[in-house]
Amino acid sequence: MTLAPEDHTQQIPQGSYYSQSLPPAPPAPPTPPLGEGSRPAPKRESRVGQTIGVALLAAVLASGGTYAATQLGDQGTATSPTSTTSTTNQNQGSSPTVVQGNATAPDWTAVSAAVTPSVVSIDVTTQQGSGAGSGVVFDKSGHILTNNHVVGDATGNGAITVTLNDGRTYAATIVGTDPSTDLAVIKLTNGPSDLTPITLGDSEALKVGDPAMAVGNPLGLSGTVTTGIVSALNRPVSTGTASESPLGQQQTSGDEVVTNAIQTSAAINPGNSGGALVNAKGELIGINSSIASLGQSSSGSQSGNIGIGFAIPVKEAKSIADQLIKSGKAEHAFLGVSTRDTVVSDGSAKRAGAQVVAVNSGTPAANAGIKNGDVIIAVDGQRIDSATALVAQIREMTAGDKTTLTVIRDGARQDVPVTLAVKPVSSN
Numbered sequence: 001m002t003l004a005p006e007d008h009t010q011q012i013p014q015g016s017y018y019s020q021s022l023p024p025a026p027p028a029p030p031t032p033p034l035g036e037g038s039r040p041a042p043k044r045e046s047r048v049g050q051t052i053g054v055a056l057l058a059a060v061l062a063s064g065g066t067y068a069a070t071q072l073g074d075q076g077t078a079t080s081p082t083s084t085t086s087t088t089n090q091n092q093g094s095s096p097t098v099v100q101g102n103a104t105a106p107d108w109t110a111v112s113a114a115v116t117p118s119v120v121s122i123d124v125t126t127q128q129g130s131g132a133g134s135g136v137v138f139d140k141s142g143h144i145l146t147n148n149h150v151v152g153d154a155t156g157n158g159a160i161t162v163t164l165n166d167g168r169t170y171a172a173t174i175v176g177t178d179p180s181t182d183l184a185v186i187k188l189t190n191g192p193s194d195l196t197p198i199t200l201g202d203s204e205a206l207k208v209g210d211p212a213m214a215v216g217n218p219l220g221l222s223g224t225v226t227t228g229i230v231s232a233l234n235r236p237v238s239t240g241t242a243s244e245s246p247l248g249q250q251q252t253s254g255d256e257v258v259t260n261a262i263q264t265s266a267a268i269n270p271g272n273s274g275g276a277l278v279n280a281k282g283e284l285i286g287i288n289s290s291i292a293s294l295g296q297s298s299s300g301s302q303s304g305n306i307g308i309g310f311a312i313p314v315k316e317a318k319s320i321a322d323q324l325i326k327s328g329k330a331e332h333a334f335l336g337v338s339t340r341d342t343v344v345s346d347g348s349a350k351r352a353g354a355q356v357v358a359v360n361s362g363t364p365a366a367n368a369g370i371k372n373g374d375v376i377i378a379v380d381g382q383r384i385d386s387a388t389a390l391v392a393q394i395r396e397m398t399a400g401d402k403t404t405l406t407v408i409r410d411g412a413r414q415d416v417p418v419t420l421a422v423k424p425v426s427s428n
């Protein structure tokens with residue numbers, strides 16, 4: 001099923017931020033018409049094969065992205081019937097790494113004990129209302145990584161309160177927000193010296209079926225953990241910047257969030273957004289952010305978990321967090337094309353892809369020789385079967401990255417090397 005971000009008439013509508021009961025902040029300026037794979041019109045075309053319309057299913061940017069993936073892979077062979085913890089992490093003072101004694105049956109009790117001290121509950125209050133979500137301790141200086149939709153409405157006129165796992169509560173201020181990736185960093189005011197930053201993992205090492213655990217604050221129940229499996233990787237998820245008003249009415253602002261997400265089967269409920277998705281070692285692999293939703297009940301209440309949730313990979317989250325801490329803003333990679341969904345012949349088969357309808361002069365795409373009519377079907381070997389998938393793939397990269405686009409031009413495949421630039425700031 002496909003769904004345009006602006007279309008709320010489908011069976012699976014655009015969702016709302018589950019952490020928020022606040023009206024949205026004023027809409028951000030629209031992005032430039034020639035972005036990293038922007039679409040000239042919201043109407044989506046049918047595609048051959050598995051068009052990942054999930055993002056397109058309309059992920060609910062939920063402050064409840066309870067994610068639980070599962071990781072077997074590089075846990076190693078079983079050497080002991082039990083699990084033990086180790087503190088030999090890359091970051092001194094960070095959460096301990098769990099060494100699983102049995103990779104096929106992770107000791108989630110040990111993982112929970114290692115991770116929960118690094119996950120916090122976040123409460124936001126403005127004149128319009130209040131809301132709650134989750135976050136992770138990013139460093140010893142008191143920086144907390146969370147979703148923009150958890151704290152964004154507090155910019156300029158709200159109060160943020162952070163409660164640690166042990167019950168201590170601190171005020172916090174916004175360091176920086178990045179609506180286009182739905183990430184934000186806040187900082188504790190006069191935070192304690194004994195914070196436990198979460199240990200960062202490798203989201204690129206994940207495999208479908210790997211085990212993992214989600215930790216967060218669903219429905220105000222802090223320290224809640226859930227487990228599940230990684231259902232899919234590189235899932236292009238497209239959502240609007242939506243929030244739930246105090247009266248239960250969905251409202252959507254102009255910023256579109258596009259994520260090359262980790263999909264999970266773990267339970268997702270209001271309040272989990274911004275929380276941790278960790279592997280069986282207790283390492284952060286994603287920031288829970290959204291769910292697919294079947295819509296609202298007849299009473300107008302929000303729908304909950306249906307077993308399809310999404311998390312922002314830690315590689316992207318760390319890159320944005322580092323930039324926000326350094327300068328309060330984040331730069332994004334830029335290709336410089338407008339694309340649309342299409343289906344193209346690939347030999348004797350048909351294939352979905354992103355067809356280039358405009359190339360802006362002086363951009364990386366133009367410099368690389370990308371032409372109108374080219375159909376982009378892969379980026380660095382990762383399949384691209386929609387305009388949204390192209391945006392998601394480019395957005396998780398950084399300016400200066402060298403990548404290879406596989407395109408079909410005049411019926412033949414060819415690889416085009418491209419060096420991405422910094423996305424220009426919108427002028428309108």
